[in-house]
Amino acid sequence: MKKKIDPNLLIAIGVLIASFSALFVYMRQASIMSRQTEILLEQTKANAWPRxxxxxxxxxxxxxxxxxxxxxxxxxxxxxxxxxxxxxxxxxxxxxxxxxxxxxxxxxxxxxxxxxxxxxxxxxxxxxxxxxxxxxxxxxxxxxxxxxxxxxxxxxxxxxxxxxxxxxxxxxxxxxxxxxxxxxxxxxxxxxxxxxx
Structure with missing residues (x-):
């Protein structure tokens, strides 16, 4: 006799995977935004360099x-x-x-x-x-x-x-x-x- 898998467990695992995926995407976006901010700051500095x-x-x-x-x-x-x-x-x-x-x-x-x-x-x-x-x-x-x-x-x-x-x-x-x-x-x-x- 096969043991039935609880559908709530499957939903919980799916939600957990989706949450980790969303967290990874968010961290990647934050890293890209941080780098873009650094580049923008360097460009702004370059536009205000005295010599x-x-x-x-x-x-x-x-x-x-x-x-x-x-x-x-x-x-x-x-x-x-x-x-x-x-x-x-x-x-x-x-x-x-x-x-x-x-x-x-x-x-x-x-x-x-x-x-x-x-x-x-x-x-x-x-x-x-x-x-x-x-x-x-x-x-x-x-x-x-x-x-x-x-x-x-x-x-x-x-x-x-x-x-x-x-x-x-x-x-x-x-x-x-x-x-x-x-x-x-x-x-x-x-x-x-x-x-x-």
């Missing part, structure tokens, strides 16, 4: 340097939030322009008058640019700074609106600018080494 550059503009007249201007430009697609600037002369940090002039041992006969803009704790929108410092009042000052350009290093620590950090480094006015993406959640320039203006 700073530092360049020197020189104006010559009869083979004599008349003016030297240092320009900062945000060539990226999003705002650059500048959190720290460091200027080094011969490997040692300086805290302001007059300190830099002192380290270069500029003669007293040369005027130290400059036009400059504060960069620390500022925000540069996409495609914004400005002259950070201009040696335009005395050709002798422009020539002196140009003569010492290879000993000057400029570093700018900045972040995007998504708190991704970068460190720009330019050694000398003639060399290429290097930009390193930082794996930190803060500016790596110590507060006591920040260039004040």
């Amino acid at each position: 700073l550059s530092v360049n020197a503009h020189l104006n010559w007249s009869d083979k004599k340097l008349e003016t030297l201007q240092v320009k900062i430009h945000n060539k990226g697609t999003g705002p650059a939030i500048i959190e720290g600037v460091r200027v080094l002369y011969d490997g040692k940090y300086v805290t302001h322009w007059q300190d830099l002039f002192l380290k270069t041992k500029i003669p007293d006969s040369i005027s130290k008058s400059i036009s400059n803009k504060s960069v620390n704790n500022s925000v540069m929108s996409a495609n914004e640019n400005f002259y950070w410092v201009q040696f335009i009042n005395d050709p002798n000052l422009a020539s002196w700074m140009y003569k010492n350009r290879q000993k000057i290093t400029i570093e700018i620590c900045y972040k995007s609106v998504f708190n991704d950090y970068w460190l720009l480094r330019k050694e000398g006015f003639d060399n290429d600018t290097t930009i390193q993406k930082l794996g930190t959640q803060e500016c790596t320039i110590p507060s006591n080494e920040v260039f004040k203006t």
Whole structure:
């Protein structure tokens, strides 16, 4: 005599299989949605990446340097939030322009008058640019700074609106600018080494 299988047991097994199948499908969909969200976030970040550059503009007249201007430009697609600037002369940090002039041992006969803009704790929108410092009042000052350009290093620590950090480094006015993406959640320039203006 064959033993009858309880129909309720069959229904329970079917429901259990259907539940596990639904759970598997849900977990797979959640994984796909999570990956899509990550991709969307990366695309959004890419649309808001700042990319700073530092360049020197020189104006010559009869083979004599008349003016030297240092320009900062945000060539990226999003705002650059500048959190720290460091200027080094011969490997040692300086805290302001007059300190830099002192380290270069500029003669007293040369005027130290400059036009400059504060960069620390500022925000540069996409495609914004400005002259950070201009040696335009005395050709002798422009020539002196140009003569010492290879000993000057400029570093700018900045972040995007998504708190991704970068460190720009330019050694000398003639060399290429290097930009390193930082794996930190803060500016790596110590507060006591920040260039004040």
